[in-house]
Amino acid sequence: MSDRARKRAMRYDPLHISWPLWVVSVSAIVFLIAPVLLLVPMSLGSAEIIEFPPSQIGIDQYRKFFSHPAWQTAVLNSLQVAVGTSILSTTIGLLASLALVWGRFKGKGLINAFILSPMIVPLIVMALAFYISLSKLGMLGTKLGLILAYTPLTLPFAVLPISATLRGFDRSLEYAALNLGASRFQTFMKITFPIIRPGILTGAIFAFMIAFDEVVIALFICGSTAVTLPKKMWDVIRYEIEPMLPAISTLLLLLAAVILVLTGVLQKRIARRMTVK
């Protein structure tokens, strides 16, 4: 090896990031985030058309959104469906996780895979499946129908964070409680549940977000009687020019930011409570 090559090798720093790499990666980040952020200033336009940059600044679009009955109904429907789904799939998911993480029985891996399997089925297939099944029961266009359709869909995303938290839970705390005379039920309610609560909440938030944002199944099932926010947005994006959309998008962007902070806080709590790493 020549002297120069040796010197170069000595100077080599694996943590060094060359400037072309900076340009590429920062552009990639801009690509991910800029288009959505662009909607924020556009939401402040007051005109009847969507323009960039907006010629007037105002919050008319937000005012219009919050006073519009059809949009109010859509938001309310979405909230009800998402909360219902979240409660149902988190409850089912918690019970299943308790058995799957702490139990020892034959076929555990298989059942685990079965519970996670709705993740890989294309949404359009689920949508058609529910369209056919719910139409037999006369449940198309109902919020209950939507909740039932979203439950298997969100179950894996509730189970994953709950199982992860259970795996990190120090079970000797339970023996301590039992030895101090607590019943099994008391032990669960007073020791286990409070400690794994951040994991359960994370699962519930994931389930909520997926149900709140789902559009493909909604297109098939909503009908005109249970229109959710994504379904209404879909119709508007597809068939009209709606100056309210940047404002609605900005609100959803804020929701994403709030959820991000919330899950971040919960993640820290989980990490702090886990003694088994």
Add this chain to the structure above:
Amino acid sequence: MEASDTIVIDKSAPANLWQRPGFRQILLLTPALVALLVLFVYPISSVFLRSVFSPDFTLEHYFYFFKTPLYGRVLWITFQISILSTLSSLIVGYPIAYVLRRAKPGVRNFFLLAITLSFMISLLVRNYSWIIVLQRNGVLNTMLDYFGLVDQPLKLLHNKFGVMVGMTHIFVPYIVFPIYSVMMGMDLNLEKAAQNLGASRWQTFWRISFPLSLPGIGAGALLVFIMALGFFITPALLGGRKEQMLSNLIQIQVVDLLNWPFASAMSVILLIATLIVFSIYNRYLGVERLWGGLKT
């Protein structure tokens, strides 16, 4: 001491109150299993049944699918768009993961925050934002015109370009997280060793860093490919007539043409294609790894 007797834990017995075999576990699993049987297995099998019974057993819908050139083309487009969007997500996502591994905590946290935020924003909003950017009198064309770079607006929407941009934008986080988590487990001293043995920077990357990140690339790419095969929203909103994928045709068959049996047959074909790709994933990585990179 008598008291000590009560705190002895019998090591041979299951250590936990939930760990007793049998009844309790069945009870705990029942709601999930019943829910999945009624709300997942039953609806999916009714799609399958619809595709072969109408009302007598028939495979005509499958034959029709495979002998009509239009559907062969749609199947090809579906695979083509899936492969291309997986590749472009890798091209955008890999440098991010590479920089994440090496950047200082401040930059790393900022990058992670941006990626996670993008990941959490509503799919519809993300697609809509690209309509605003790419449409004829959209942000990009306005800017290009302002700087005098084009004479007339470029057609960026309702074509393959629009679909690729929209899908890449959605898939990049799914690529970054698995590659990043694999890279975090990589020993950077190996690169130093390669340098000391006389390798150039280029050689160091292609013969050391890149091969070591391959498991992450595989996991991310397969996950994205599985999602892309059944993707519906982006081709419908950002694509033109030529970019309609299998899922878009299923929707048209159901909603516009009310042809449930044929839509069911197409759904079964899409599901089987997805399962084939997934079995490759499962063979090499296991179902538990799916989405696993997103937990932290």
